[in-house]
Amino acid sequence: MKIAGYNINLEKAVKTIKENDYKRVVLQVPDGLISHLSEFIEFLENKTDSSVIVSADSCFGACDFINSEFINIDIDFVIQIGHTPIPSIEDFQIPTLFANARSDLEITKVIEKAMPFLKGKKVGLISTAQHVHMLDNASKILVKNKFEPIIGKGDVRIQVKGQILGCNFSAATSIVDKIDSFLFIGSGNFHPLGLLLSTKKPVIACDPYSNEVKAKELDDLKDIILRQRYGAIARSKDAQVFGILVGLKRGQQRIEQAYKIKDMLDSRQKQSYIFALNHFSPSALESFRDIDCFISTACPRIAIDDYMQYKVPIITPVELDILLGLKKWADYQFDEILP
Numbered sequence: 271m272k273i274a275g276y277n278i279n280l281e282k283a284v285k286t287i288k289e290n291d292y293k294r295v296v297l298q299v300p301d302g303l304i305s306h307l308s309e310f311i312e313f314l315e316n317k318t319d320s321s322v323i324v325s326a327d328s329c330f331g332a333c334d335f336i337n338s339e340f341i342n343i344d345i346d347f348v349i350q351i352g353h354t355p356i357p358s359i360e361d362f363q364i365p366t367l368f369a370n371a372r373s374d375l376e377i378t379k380v381i382e383k384a385m386p387f388l389k390g391k392k393v394g395l396i397s398t399a400q401h402v403h404m405l406d407n408a409s410k411i412l413v414k415n416k417f418e419p420i421i422g423k424g425d426v427r428i429q430v431k432g433q434i435l436g437c438n439f440s441a442a443t444s445i446v447d448k449i450d451s452f453l454f455i456g457s458g459n460f461h462p463l464g465l466l467l468s469t470k471k472p473v474i475a476c477d478p479y480s481n482e483v484k485a486k487e488l489d490d491l492k493d494i495i496l497r498q499r500y501g502a503i504a505r506s507k508d509a510q511v512f513g514i515l516v517g518l519k520r521g522q523q524r525i526e527q528a529y530k531i532k533d534m535l536d537s538r539q540k541q542s543y544i545f546a547l548n549h550f551s552p553s554a555l556e557s558f559r560d561i562d563c564f565i566s567t568a569c570p571r572i573a574i575d576d577y578m579q580y581k582v583p584i585i586t587p588v589e590l591d592i593l594l595g596l597k598k599w600a601d602y603q604f605d606e607i608l609p
């Protein structure tokens with residue numbers, strides 16, 4: 271179906287529901303598409319014999335799928351709209367379909383606008399689930415203008431060539447030594463900022479929605495974030511009691527890393543506790559008043575993007591290494607969820 275400038279393959283969901291005679295379906299919709307909820311439900315219920323329940327919890331990515339919880343209410347099928355699956359996750363207890371929202375926006379103009387900002391001729395092409403199907407087209411536009419585009423392949427967490435997640439830039443790091451700069455196609459600062467921090471290469475971001483091109487702005491934002499990260503490590507310098515955060519969302523779980531961190535802190539006579547939580551928020555953590563510093567092994571963006579909202583510093587595992595003197599600040603790396 272076409273909705274708000276996106277193609278969403280709910281026809282495939284209808285086919286799967288009919289083939290399997292599913293009667294109870296759960297729908298997960300990201301915040302940006304919630305205003306179209308009634309259209310999704312109508313589409314599914316009019317074309318099948320199923321009834322649709324909406325998951326009212328927020329859904330930030332493919333890492334964040336609901337599954338086993340819905341066994342208790344006899345759900346047959348889960349549809350998550352707006353994301354591509356994470357291929358390395360296969361153990362769904364309830365059959366789940368990811369119906370990506372593919373943007374049909376024209377990208378030629380914004381790419382032409384971005385060209386003067388590109389450094390060198392070798393360009394790494396990068397995008398998110400919404401626009402990644404446009405990268406071949408972007409590549410042709412660049413070739414016509416004498417650039418040498420490259421599209422990298424991500425690891426087992428990435429479904430499509432050239433795609434990045436806010437927690438995984440492997441499609442970019444796989445080609446970082448072959449390119450002069452990255453051209454990111456998509457909206458917002460969330461992904462291009464992570465790309466910049468992760469690869470340390472120039473990033474030019476072009477937004478097909480606003481027709482805007484960003485380069486310097488991203489560099490300025492990167493400096494602000496790095497200053498915040500330095501501040502978070504400095505504020506944790508005298509911490510004696512640590513809270514290690516483990517995300518319960520299936521695609522954010524790094525429990526082994528949490529145990530390793532605990533062992534490392536034990537060996538340095540620092541007290542620590544592991545906390546498992548589904549949805550992290552300032553109010554969820556503020557009851558744990560004895561904790562001086564949290565280390566997040568869940569979504570890396572909790573520490574980076576939401577930092578200002580938390581009273582107690584939250585740092586990433588890489589930042590803990592810096593805090594404990596195992597790494598230097600000069601070796602700062604962006605935290606990613608890698609296989």
Ligand code: SF4
Nearest residue numbers: 330331333436437569
């Ligand atoms: S872990 Fe965070 S960045 Fe990664 S897919 Fe999930 S919400 Fe996005």
